[in-house]
Amino acid sequence: MRINIGPIHPSTHGALKLVAYVDGDTIQKIETHIGFLHRGVEKLMENRIYMQNAAYAEKLDYLAPLSWDDLYVSAVEQATGTQVKEKAQYLRVILLEFQRMASHLLWLGMFCNDIGQSLTMFMWASRERAKIIKLLEDVSGNRMFYMNLRLGGFSRNMPRDFTERAYDLIGYLEQKLAEYPEVLDSNPIFMERTKGVGVLSRKDAIDCGVSGPVLRGSGVSADVRKSKPYYVYDKFKFIAPIRNTGDAYSRYRVRFEEMHQSLGIIKQALDTMPQEGDALGSKIKLRSNDANPAPITVSRELPRGEGMIYMVPGKQGPYRISLRSPVFTNLYALSRMCEGAKFADLFSILGSLDIVLGEVDR
Amino acid sequence: MANEMNTSSRHADAQQHLERLEADASKLTDAHANIMFAKLSDLAKFMAKPMVKWSRTQSLWPMQFDLACCSIELMDLGSSRIDAERKGYFLFRRTPRQTDVMIVAGWVTKAIAPRLKRLYAQMAKPRYVIAYGECATCGGPWWESYNTIQGIDQILPVDVYVAGCPPRPENLFIALMKLQEKISGNVVGNTKRSVSENFRRAEK
Numbered sequence: 001m002r003i004n005i006g007p008i009h010p011s012t013h014g015a016l017k018l019v020a021y022v023d024g025d026t027i028q029k030i031e032t033h034i035g036f037l038h039r040g041v042e043k044l045m046e047n048r049i050y051m052q053n054a055a056y057a058e059k060l061d062y063l064a065p066l067s068w069d070d071l072y073v074s075a076v077e078q079a080t081g082t083q084v085k086e087k088a089q090y091l092r093v094i095l096l097e098f099q100r101m102a103s104h105l106l107w108l109g110m111f112c113n114d115i116g117q118s119l120t121m122f123m124w125a126s127r128e129r130a131k132i133i134k135l136l137e138d139v140s141g142n143r144m145f146y147m148n149l150r151l152g153g154f155s156r157n158m159p160r161d162f163t164e165r166a167y168d169l170i171g172y173l174e175q176k177l178a179e180y181p182e183v184l185d186s187n188p189i190f191m192e193r194t195k196g197v198g199v200l201s202r203k204d205a206i207d208c209g210v211s212g213p214v215l216r217g218s219g220v221s222a223d224v225r226k227s228k229p230y231y232v233y234d235k236f237k238f239i240a241p242i243r244n245t246g247d248a249y250s251r252y253r254v255r256f257e258e259m260h261q262s263l264g265i266i267k268q269a270l271d272t273m274p275q276e277g278d279a280l281g282s283k284i285k286l287r288s289n290d291a292n293p294a295p296i297t298v299s300r301e302l303p304r305g306e307g308m309i310y311m312v313p314g315k316q317g318p319y320r321i322s323l324r325s326p327v328f329t330n331l332y333a334l335s336r337m338c339e340g341a342k343f344a345d346l347f348s349i350l351g352s353l354d355i356v357l358g359e360v361d362r
Numbered sequence: 363m364a365n366e367m368n369t370s371s372r373h374a375d376a377q378q379h380l381e382r383l384e385a386d387a388s389k390l391t392d393a394h395a396n397i398m399f400a401k402l403s404d405l406a407k408f409m410a411k412p413m414v415k416w417s418r419t420q421s422l423w424p425m426q427f428d429l430a431c432c433s434i435e436l437m438d439l440g441s442s443r444i445d446a447e448r449k450g451y452f453l454f455r456r457t458p459r460q461t462d463v464m465i466v467a468g469w470v471t472k473a474i475a476p477r478l479k480r481l482y483a484q485m486a487k488p489r490y491v492i493a494y495g496e497c498a499t500c501g502g503p504w505w506e507s508y509n510t511i512q513g514i515d516q517i518l519p520v521d522v523y524v525a526g527c528p529p530r531p532e533n534l535f536i537a538l539m540k541l542q543e544k545i546s547g548n549v550v551g552n553t554k555r556s557v558s559e560n561f562r563r564a565e566k
Contacts, residue, residue: 007477008427009456015429015474036473037430039507047506055503062431106434109441126441144435144528358430 003343007036013110014357018350022343030338030346032331037361042321049317050076050291051151051284058145060323061359064103065145066136067302068359070096071309073149074230075298079291079313080151088153088279089231094166094269095136097262101173102132103303104255107354111252112184114351115193120183128176135169150281151288157278166270170263177259184252194249198337198349201246208333211326212305213258214353217251219244224301236268248352255354290315302326304354325359412546418462418488419542425461425485426454427478429468432495432528436467439531446535458484463541465534466518469497469504470511482518490521490545492537499523 006017015036021029041060045053057072058065070092077084084092109125133143139158140146148155159165184190200210205218215222223240225233241257243250282288291313299308305326312320330353337349428436439446440454455461458481470478482489493514496502501512514520521544524537 007474008429008481013428014433037469037471038473039469039471039504039510044504044507059431059503062434106437110437123442126438126443130438130441130443143530144431 005346007033013355014360016355016357016360018346020338020343020346025342025344027338027341027343027346030335032334034331034357034360037357039361041362042323045321046318049286050080050288053318053321054149055145055147058147059358060325060362061302061304061327061356062144063106063356064099064303066095066099066149067103067300068307069146069149071298071300071302071307073151074300075296075309075311076291077151078296078298079311080289081292082151082282084231085153085277085279085281086232087274087277088281090269090273091154091158091279092149093231093233093236094266094273095139097266097269098132098136098166098169100303101259101262102129102136104259105129105132107255108180108252111351111354112190114347115190117183117187117190117193121180124176124180124183128173131169131172135165138165150284153279153281155281157280163270163273166266170267170270173259174263177256177263180256191249193345193348194252194352195247196245197248197345198341198352199245199247200333200337202244204333204336205246208336209329210305210333211329212302213251213254214305214330214333216240217243217254218246222306224299224306228299230300232269233265235272236265238265248348251352251354287316293319299324304356304359305330323362325362327353327355327357328360331355331360415546419545422463422490422538422541423455423461424463424465424492424538425458425481426456427464427466427468427481429466429470429474430497432467432498435528435531436465436494436534439534444531444535446531446538458482459486461485462488463490463492463538464518465492465494466498466514467494467528469502470514470517471509472511473509475511475517478514479517490541491518492522492524492534492541493520494524494534494537495529496525496527499525502527 001022003020003022004017005020007015009016017033017036019031019033020027021031041056045056048056054069054072057068060068074084076082105125105128109122109129112121112125113119136146137143139162140148140155200208200214200218202219205215205220210218211222219242221240221242224230225238226240238261241254241261243253293313293315295310295312297308297310299306301307306324307326308324310322310324311318334350334353338346341349426433426436438444458464462485464482464485466478482491491514493499497504497510498514501507501510504510505512511517522537522541524533526533
């Protein structure tokens, strides 16, 4: 039997159509239909000047906009040969890690919603996320699309009480994260629906080209922050958590431990951040210095995996830009994970991949 | 004789009295019934319209049409910071047949547009549409894109527009209150639903 799911479905987080061929309750094959949100971002980007495109880059991944913004801005920085100020590097690390936590928290809430653990975790996670979003809003001026990165720094300096507020927020989050395992790990419903569900073997994970927490959940140690450290990540002590089982539970554990690691990174960055100097970048001009036309590739560890930009720089705007989305490749692994799984587990598996369709369709 | 007179006159009196009474009674009952029913029907007419309107304003069942960024803010509306359900009328349904407000959150591409129309047709009447965010209002940053529709008012009649990229969840709260005003009729200005003047754009 063939079952149609989507394109508008509350668990697909966007417009995604799945066609499942089932025998009884067992999925034999699954087809993924994407492209419902395609709007031609790459083409639009080629017709703009460099710093206009940061707005498009942010709208790719609307759960962690700052990460894509940073990826795009650092590609432009590499093309124009701009050095990032030291204080700005520390601040970027702090904001990016906060953004990663906000993204993981929303994922956790939505994942629990999908697997039928109803609203408790969703309410808790969005309560914590609201605090992080409030800090990022006060820093940048916008609630969701921050647009505060400029070449070499930020659009404005941080507020005076930024460090104290960040320390307070870390304390708050540490306290609240400690409560989570009570409703997750010791909850039989959650464990039943995640343990042993959607197993992706180590070989399959490498073959499919998945990255980020999905890859690390399958026992492969891969993190761009470790392998190709950018900004000041090499100065901090942290680990990229790994789990070997490769099921939905291990992906949850990897993300959960990553949140603790992010807190550690933020704390170290706040401790060692230089106090003097500003973090201002250059202002956006209608005509700035011409970029070097040599093609560049930049990769960053986004909350969902390894994002990459290949750009052939033009003088004032990208001549050709290609975006590598981690979610696109992670979604490819869905068909392998669903083979032989129960139909009721489909949304547990799909939810554990942490998909964002805006990034897949581009 | 006197007795006879008395009895006859009494009889006549009684007859007359009876006739008068009957006439009165019939008049009275008619009149009474008329007054009663007239007032009830008047009352019903007087009451029904606001009652129906009031009940419509208080039972807005929105349908989630989550497409993109704005749906995250839509989630925030239902989550712990704002918790729209405390107003009592805001409960998301996932099937169009149980809903009367469609909140379109996100850009509408050419692939999604026919599905949007079909879902709108499946909704129960009377139905209302809220265009949430810039993309649904006018196309937003994807104005120049070859694959998006520049505002959902080209394919659906829209009641309330919410501007912003993305609008804060509080804005959606206000938009829902505006929609309530519009349904109840207590609104200043144009109450018509807006449809794009230039339909050609949709056929591009």
